Amino acid sequence: MEESHKKILQRNRTNLVRDLDPSNLYDGLLEKGVFTQDMIDEIKSSGTRRDQARQLVRDLETRGSRAFPLFLECLQETGQHRLAELLQDGAPAVQIQPATPTQVVRPVVQPLPVSPPMDVDKQRKDDVPVYPIQRPSTTPSPCKLCDFFTCCYKMDANPCGHCLIINNVEFEPKTDLSNRKGSNIDCDKLERRFKALNFIVEVKTNLKQKQIKHGLSALSKKDHSQYDCCVVIILSHGTEVNHNRFPGAVYGVDGQHVPVQHITNYLNGQHCPSLQGKPKLFFIQACGGGEKDTGFEVSPDEVEPSIGGADDQTDAIPMSSSSDSLSTSDELDARATLPTPSDILVSYSTFPGYVSWRDTQSGSWYVETLDRILDENAATDDLVTILMMVNNEVSQNSANGLYKQMPGSFNFLRKRLYFQTQA
Numbered sequence: 001m002e003e004s005h006k007k008i009l010q011r012n013r014t015n016l017v018r019d020l021d022p023s024n025l026y027d028g029l030l031e032k033g034v035f036t037q038d039m040i041d042e043i044k045s046s047g048t049r050r051d052q053a054r055q056l057v058r059d060l061e062t063r064g065s066r067a068f069p070l071f072l073e074c075l076q077e078t079g080q081h082r083l084a085e086l087l088q089d090g091a092p093a094v095q096i097q098p099a100t101p102t103q104v105v106r107p108v109v110q111p112l113p114v115s116p117p118m119d120v121d122k123q124r125k126d127d128v129p130v131y132p133i134q135r136p137s138t139t140p141s142p143c144k145l146c147d148f149f150t151c152c153y154k155m156d157a158n159p160c161g162h163c164l165i166i167n168n169v170e171f172e173p174k175t176d177l178s179n180r181k182g183s184n185i186d187c188d189k190l191e192r193r194f195k196a197l198n199f200i201v202e203v204k205t206n207l208k209q210k211q212i213k214h215g216l217s218a219l220s221k222k223d224h225s226q227y228d229c230c231v232v233i234i235l236s237h238g239t240e241v242n243h244n245r246f247p248g249a250v251y252g253v254d255g256q257h258v259p260v261q262h263i264t265n266y267l268n269g270q271h272c273p274s275l276q277g278k279p280k281l282f283f284i285q286a287c288g289g290g291e292k293d294t295g296f297e298v299s300p301d302e303v304e305p306s307i308g309g310a311d312d313q314t315d316a317i318p319m320s321s322s323s324d325s326l327s328t329s330d331e332l333d334a335r336a337t338l339p340t341p342s343d344i345l346v347s348y349s350t351f352p353g354y355v356s357w358r359d360t361q362s363g364s365w366y367v368e369t370l371d372r373i374l375d376e377n378a379a380t381d382d383l384v385t386i387l388m389m390v391n392n393e394v395s396q397n398s399a400n401g402l403y404k405q406m407p408g409s410f411n412f413l414r415k416r417l418y419f420q421t422q423a
Contacts, residue, residue: 021053025056025071028074029074034060038261064273153228153229164219164232165201168235171237172254172255177237190283197421209251212234216263216267228278237250238257238284241257247260248286250284263282264282264344279345279413343412350407366394382416382418391406
């Protein structure tokens with residue numbers, strides 16, 4: 001949106017919040033492409049009519065150059081003429097331009113060469129062309145496998161991008177959610193790791209639901225045009241929620257949750273234009289549900305040595321002796337979630353529906369393993385390969401020699417992603 005239109009909305013914010021009827025505008029704003037259904041759902045969930053009006057105006061300022069005139073159209077169409085005239089007073093004349101169609105570039109298909117029939121027995125070995133296998137190098141720029149970023153994301157900006165870490169440790173007593181001992185260890189590791197990967201890291205601690213949303217909104221409104229990537233890491237309790245795309249949610253310290261689907265929406269290509277076509281990475285350390293995974297038997301040669309479990313009992317914190325309690329320092333986090341539009345990857349510490357384990361003294365299984373494997377392999381392996389390594393190693397752990405954990409991810413990346421690493 002043009003700066004002059006933003007100032008008009010800001011100047012008239014009080015009148016808009018007091019008099020605007022958002023419920024009559026939703027269909028028109030959706031039909032004209034000003035808002036997506038997810039954005040409208042979030043505005044509706046913000047509370048009273050005044051709260052919805054306030055959120056609508058705030059979100060409107062983040063939309064494109066056609067948003068303001070289309071909003072005026074919707075006001076006129078729904079009979080809110082006084083507000084439309086108020087906004088038009090002093091506003092420069094605006095002509096709505098049709099959306100520019102996206103040009104589809106199609107590859108040129110070259111015909112295969114036609115060769116005369118050949119007796120297979122007479123075909124010589126040196127007649128068959130041999131092409132060298134291209135392997136990724138350790139050079140961080142310009143691309144690990146090619147020169148034109150056709151198979152890998154461009155990741156050579158300096159710095160590479162923003163990384164927001166939300167670390168919820170101490171929860172309000174009224175929530176009945178336990179404090180997450182050991183989470184600060186996870187936070188420190190990830191802060192150091194992503195700084196080493198050349199990200200601008202910002203850490204926010206003990207945020208309520210609205211503060212989580214505000215932090216994500218502020219991140220989405222930054223200008224990411226000079227950067228190549230954006231990372232969001234959330235360390236908190238979690239839960240399962242109804243969803244139409246991605247399951248799960250993470251808790252604020254006030255006991256109110258934010259769906260993972262909404263978290264990813266803040267940075268998708270529609271809501272954050274300067275990140276269009278760039279990778280958006282989300283790492284969620286939280287439970288995916290309340291179910292504990294006891295695993296299944298496999299042959300001995302399929303199992304690698306377990307890191308967690310009985311070996312940790314000497315460092316255990318005494319707990320209840322009931323059959324459902326654990327006598328180790330591994331604690332439950334709570335529950336978690338997932339996302340979808342292009343160029344988004346969400347990595348979960350556990351499979352949806354199951355608990356995620358955290359050691360109060362050394363941090364969570366997932367973060368500890370992710371940090372170490374990034375340290376050892378980021379220079380040579382792409383992100384998806386690294387996450388498979390994390391999945392494999394965490395799956396070998398066990399809490400109290402009994403309970404297991406299986407991380408996973410929803411991957412909507414279109415290319416390989418190699419982080420920047422120091423030479």
